[in-house]
Amino acid sequence: MLSRIGNSLFWMGRYIERAEHIARHARVQYASSVDAPLSQKREAVLESILDMATNREGYFNVHSQLNEDDVVRYTAVSETNNFSVLAYISMIRENARGARDSLSIELWEAINSFYHKINAFSTAGFQAEEIEYFARRIEQNSYVIKGYIDNTLLHNAVWMLISLGIHLERATQVILILQTKLKDIEKNNSSKFEEAVDNFQWTTVLRSIEAYDMFMRCKKTTPNKHHVLDFLLFDTAFPKSIAFSLSCVKQFISSIPFPDEEKKKESLEFIAGKLACRFQYTTIDEVEEKASEFLKQTLNTIYEIAGLLDVKYLKYH
């Protein structure tokens, strides 16, 4: 497989997962502001929507203050934002187009028609309430596309590269959601601690990752930091946990026919394997106190893996 094609497939997978997570997080956060206990300020919700998608800086370059419609529009559809959900949908299609020859017709058509439908969405008068409808379309179509990926492609290097992108990105997005929330809670703590707020925050996290009911089934307890982190970091049976995603990353990296590397310690397979194992053999008690630091380290290693992938195998010009 050409490196350029591999690059397109990998990024197609990443953007699919990224668009879905940003859309869902914005939707859940926005809806949560309605149910929020009094002390949960609206601004905090808007800030967390921007932070999770790393859009804060870009937003304040074009807007002077936080405004509900502006924040949601900027995150979802704004043309001035190169990292809006809409922009990611275009990038999914561009990458799919570049690798069209490797895809099934069904997958290509699903992506192409999704792109056209979403582009027909009027961006001009986009209001914050519309995020509910908009994000649901994104989430549903993301699952349709992933359904075609899993069920119409040969499970060879093509499928593994897309899936590698999906799982690497999923781990990244879950970490970003958790980091944003830990930061929110920290801010909250400094004012005044309330258990209701804490509970509300962790429930919102679970919903942003579509993990609430599975969490309840597993843990049978009120969501709090300890249990939610335990579930989202280490539950190897839950497909959105970081441990699950990293185990997939490890597996795909060792199955894709990359050429053998000379130095074991610097090899991609070694780094990815070490990271996956770390999640397999760590307990929440070891990391709960320094959760932010642990997540940061994990994210850096994920970025290192993505960087090595690019430099070693997917670079083409």
Added chain:
Amino acid sequence: MEAVMRQEMSSGVFGNYQVPPQFLDEVFNSAGGVNPHYENIYQQFVKFNKEEFKELNEQAKSAFFNQGITFSVYSDKAKGVERIFPFDLFPRIIPAAEWARLEEGIIQRCVALNLFIQDIYSNKHILKDKVVPAELIFSSNNYLKAMLDFKPVGGIFTHISGTDLIKHSDGQYYVLEDNLRCPSGISYVLSNRVAMKRLLFPMFRKLNISLVHQYPQELLATMQSVAPEGVDVPNCVVLTPGVYNSAYFEHVFLAHNMGIPLVEGRDLYVDKNFVYMKTISGPQRVDVVYRRLDDAFLDPLAFKPDSMLGVPGIMAAYREGNVNILNAPGTGFADDKAVYTYVPDIIRYYLNQEPILNNVHTYRCEKDDDFQYVLENMDKLVIKPVDESGGYGILIGNKATKAELQEFKSLITQNRRKYIAQPIMALSMHATFIEEEGRFEPRHVDLRTFTLLGKDRQYVLKGGLSRVALRKGSLIVNSSQGGGSKDTWVMTDDNFQG
């Protein structure tokens, strides 16, 4: 009798069809009767009423749109405009005997032109014998010094040629143009046939029509036949300038149908005079490149230094014999419209045969007599720049305004080498469905044929792209200038009664 019938059925799609008196109509004779090889298909089409046919036509259009069979038109806007190549459902039919002669003529012409190119880049016998004037070759922008004394595998330079033919009012075929660089259009031929089979399946059972679908395999076999020496299982690729190229659909189509990688310049690199493609499993050697990229962009080290599309160093690898490039660089001087006039002499010189296909008489503005004739008879001539394609920069004398004639007069005078003129040829006409009218009308057509030359193998696609000038009275068939296409059926035998 048919003429009477058509008038009676004025509600049908052939209602009020006027056979053009001054041109040859492929379908109808001058008395209004149907030519025998069209009888069968005409009987099928005449049964459609306007509404049925319109619906069929819409189905065909949406099939093309959904498959993404489009091309981009270069315009002054930053982004090219995407269009469907208009496709006409009424096929052009060529009887078997007529085709056999054509095919012979096309091969003769392509073989001679290949020998001509080989000679020009080596001994230059034809120049020394003063059959073709040397300055004509050396003044061409497409003559490449980088090709001097180089002989590609099997001596083949023009692996893929597109010979454009027209049928004149005298019933004879004439060659209008030889395309020896990167002729395009084959993907439309194959897609048109697929669409026709889907929509008009029953008609294929009644007629014996030559197949076209094997073209990609023939092209692949041609590529493999000219692999560098010592390579048993050559790695063949199609090299495209990228997704924004107007013919990108065709590049994808060909790569896909041959089952070989479609690469861009940035996928390839040269190391120690070998060409490699970058894959996720490391470098993989490339042996044969079917490039859909002009010479100038092929190698920034050898040609245009600012080309981002090409592969630095590929010419050196090519000259070392480590990779083959189709078509060979530097073939463009031979399909120059000024060289065109010498092709009959070229055929006689190398093959010692009389040319089978006719050449249109051409006036070369660089010759004083011809130049004078052109200036005095501009209204009776088509004037063309020698080195442009796509129907750009052409003047059709009898359609031009006084101002345009005046403008061309000064253009030609300023650069005589750049212009040739030909009598206005009466391109044959063919019944074509005109959407706005909801019925068939005669329109001018030409025919692009596709020829492959490999090491010890020759192939002419039995069919081709019949291009239609959709604008009433227009003679310009290029897709960028409002042209459409028709499926072209070459009969396997001339038993018309089927």
